[in-house]
Amino acid sequence: MLTSISRLFSVAHIRTSELRPLSTAVHSQIKERNSNFRCLESNPTNHTVENLAQFYSxxxxxxxTLFTHGGLPKLFKEQNKTFNETCIMIRKPAIDIIHxxxxxxxxxxxxxFVLYGVRGxxxxxxxAHIVHFGHKCGFLIVHVPWVGNWMRRCRESSNAVMEEGFIDINIDAAMWLTHFKTQNEDLLKNEHFKVSQDHVWNKREKTAQNSSLLELxxxxxxxxxxxxxxxxxLAEEIKKLSQAGVCKTLVAIDGYNAFFHPTTRIRKENKEIVHPHKVTVTKAFLSLTNFDWNNAGIVVTVDGLAMGEYDTPSFLPRFLLGKEGFEHLDPFVPVEVENYNEKEFQSCIDYYNDRKWIQQYYPELNNELSFVSNNNPFKLQEITAPL
Known part of the structure; x- marks a missing residue:
């Protein structure tokens, strides 16, 4: 309700007679800023602190290749379609981890590494910036766009075929395998990507040792x-390939704390709630985020929304992961993603102005948007969305 009122107030404010015509000096300032908010370097391996607060395409x-099957927020994707380009702001948390x-x-x-922060x-x-970096550097990408979709909105569930007492979410699992293959297809064609042992599925079907990983x-x-x-x-084969030096692996998981939240919306046949650790795919990603292998980097995010909670008492990793999740990841490097600072906020406004999303620049509008959104990227995006 507050957001809707704020958006209406912003529009009304633009139309008031109090807004002053733009002077030649202001036009010059806008032109100068518009030349600074973009980064011409599209390869994230070359991004440095000199590019902070700039947008790269x-x-x-x-x-x-990277985001067809997920990884970009829905509202952001809709905005990209309108703008006819995919631009991400270069921010300090991503640059620190890339470095x-x-x-x-x-x-x-x-x-x-654990990315944490307030909602939005x-x-x-x-x-996503880090995943793009990993792709350009030739990492094998193991990317889960949103764990919450598996634990709270899975397409179907059934008793596990291979391990008694577990639950399979096979449609979602097959879709993730498609996502993994799409992100890494060129790399997987390498003849060294082979399975290390026989994987027997039933009396008639198996994936033989030394078969291509693509076959699995x-x-x-x-x-x-x-x-x-x-x-x-696949998770176990990836760890063995990394340890053997065949590849470097980047594990990137959004909403990782959902693997540790005690309740899901997955139910057994008797309507009993299934704990995430009894979901088969959880085994794979807990194994991949363990410290018992090398030649790998692991970046996860924690988010109350992944557990279906819109207003959590704390956004800190210890609270969202719980004792078990925190101990599983420990030691890790916590990296806070904060709201926009002044430079980042201005860069975002300049980008919107360049895309004609904000049709004209006024200092009064700039101050109002900063106040109403509290410089929160998602709230700013909501407020400036079309009515």
């Missing part, structure tokens, strides 16, 4: 009954 073919991933010693156990601060887009993935996509179990097998 992701080429359409790379957007299709770390460039310089860490990959012979050590997997490095783990930009964790998912920071993660395709089996899970085509035989949906075994999709969840294929993800577990």
């Amino acid at each position: 992701i080429p359409n073919n790379e957007v299709q 770390s991933l460039k310089n860490v010693d990959y012979s050590k156990p997997a490095y783990r 601060s930009g964790r998912s887009l920071s993660l 993935i395709d089996f899970g996509m085509n035989r949906i009954k075994y999709a969840s179990s294929c993800i577990v097998a």
